[in-house]
Amino acid sequence: MTAIPAPVFIIGEAMIELSGLDGKTAQVGVAGDTFNTAVYLARAGVPVSYLTALGEDPFSERIREALQDEGIDTSHVLTAPGRNAGLYAISLDDEGERTFTYWRNDSAARAFFSAPGAENALDAMAKAPAVYLSGISLSLYGPDDRARLFDVLKTVRDNGGEVIFDLNYRPRGWPDSQTAHAVLDKASQLATICLPTFEDVEALYGTKDPETASTKYQDLGAREVTVKDGGNGAYLSSGGWVKPAEKIRPVDTTGAGDSFNAGYLTARIKGLPPEEAALAGHRLAGAVICEKGAILPKGHPAWPETA
Numbered sequence: 001m002t003a004i005p006a007p008v009f010i011i012g013e014a015m016i017e018l019s020g021l022d023g024k025t026a027q028v029g030v031a032g033d034t035f036n037t038a039v040y041l042a043r044a045g046v047p048v049s050y051l052t053a054l055g056e057d058p059f060s061e062r063i064r065e066a067l068q069d070e071g072i073d074t075s076h077v078l079t080a081p082g083r084n085a086g087l088y089a090i091s092l093d094d095e096g097e098r099t100f101t102y103w104r105n106d107s108a109a110r111a112f113f114s115a116p117g118a119e120n121a122l123d124a125m126a127k128a129p130a131v132y133l134s135g136i137s138l139s140l141y142g143p144d145d146r147a148r149l150f151d152v153l154k155t156v157r158d159n160g161g162e163v164i165f166d167l168n169y170r171p172r173g174w175p176d177s178q179t180a181h182a183v184l185d186k187a188s189q190l191a192t193i194c195l196p197t198f199e200d201v202e203a204l205y206g207t208k209d210p211e212t213a214s215t216k217y218q219d220l221g222a223r224e225v226t227v228k229d230g231g232n233g234a235y236l237s238s239g240g241w242v243k244p245a246e247k248i249r250p251v252d253t254t255g256a257g258d259s260f261n262a263g264y265l266t267a268r269i270k271g272l273p274p275e276e277a278a279l280a281g282h283r284l285a286g287a288v289i290c291e292k293g294a295i296l297p298k299g300h301p302a303w304p305e306t307a
Contacts, residue, residue: 003271004162004193005129007047007073010038011149012137013109014052014067015086016059019293026089029293030066033136033168036255036294040262040284042071043298046269049073049128051121053112055084060108076121083108113145122148126155130162132265135184135200139173146183153190165191165222166261169200180204185220194222195264197257198229210235226264226278228257234278242278248286255294260285 012034020027035050042048050072054060056079063085067074086107091099104110112118125131131153138146153163165187174180184204188194194217201213210227214237217225225237233243250256263284267277288296 004164004265004268006269007049007128008041008130008132008164008265008269009049009051009076009125009128010034010041010132011051011112011125012134013086013104013107013140014050014063015088015104015107016063018087018089021089021091028062029295030063031255031294032086033134033166033258034132035067036258037132037166037262037265038067038072039070039295040259041266044262044266046266047073049076049124051076051112051125053078053080053083053108053110053115055080055082055108057084059085059087076117076124078112078115078117078121080108080111080115083111107140110140113141113148122152126152127159128156128161130164131156132164132166132261133187134166134168135180135187136168136170136173138183138187139170139180150186150190153187157190157192162193163191164193164195164261164265166257167194167196167200167204168257169204171203177204188217188220188222191217191220191222193224195226195228195257195261198227198235201227224274226274226281228260228281230256234260234281236274236278238274242275242282244282244286245279246286248289250289252292253289256285256289258294259288 014030014032014035017029017031018026038048038050050067054063054077064074064077086104086109088100088102157163167184198210198213201207207213210229213227214225214235218237227235233241235241260281264277264281267280
């Protein structure tokens with residue numbers, strides 16, 4: 001298969017994360033599914049441009065700085081007047097299980113399409129060789145904004161570019177399952193590469209196994225499908241199952257799928273076939289789930305082993 005081109009334009013939401021709430025002082029970080037993937041791509045040397053809207057609050061500035069510190073292009077990170085950055089808090093129970101509380105209903109990212117500079121950003125994305133988005137990205141926007149985004153994705157695909165889609169279905173982000181079905185099906189029809197997690201496909205469609213999930217996305221129009229299934233491995237439309245090299249007992253599974261996607265896409269951008277790309281994805285995700293949090297510290301030895 002041909003290599004995936006770069007740079008990669010990524011659209012979504014980066015949020016402020018509050019953790020360590022059981023102590024006297026909470027820890028403040030930056031996270032989000034597309035943000036996580038963008039960070040690991042950038043650390044691997046892949047040119048990445050991030051598209052979102054932030055507010056004028058101190059948390060928004062912190063997110064902008066975090067993107068820039070990772071070498072991610074922020075020329076299409078817009079400012080939505082009167083809005084603030086999205087925020088969520090992580091709480092741990094006595095057994096270490098995580099629960100999340102969100103404050104994002106009026107976040108700046110939801111106003112991306114009406115923010116100053118949106119048309120220029122969308123025009124740039126329409127000319128991009130590769131665009132990455134997720135179901136969470138799509139859940140942020142209303143019908144008119146999604147229609148505008150779908151027009152851009154169609155242009156990218158018609159121009160021979162790659163549209164890379166991770167289902168990342170989160171029911172709480174949608175008004176009802178029917179809306180989610182319609183929107184996520186449309187995105188899948190526009191995608192050239194689909195990287196869903198089987199658990200999400202099963203939850204949305206009732207699909208019984210990764211093989212059936214792969215066939216579904218190929219029938220919708222994807223050329224390349226890799227269905228992630230946690231410790232069971234990944235099912236590839238091009239060649240069946242690719243298992244992780246070793247079994248890992250996770251410390252924290254946050255960001256596992258996001259980091260797998262980054263490892264996979266980096267390998268494909270370098271021209272490696274999907275089977276080797278899946279192994280690269282497994283290695284990076286395996287390193288991430290051995291640490292707390294979705295983002296490994298800079299300088300962590302995980303990445304060189306995935307290349």
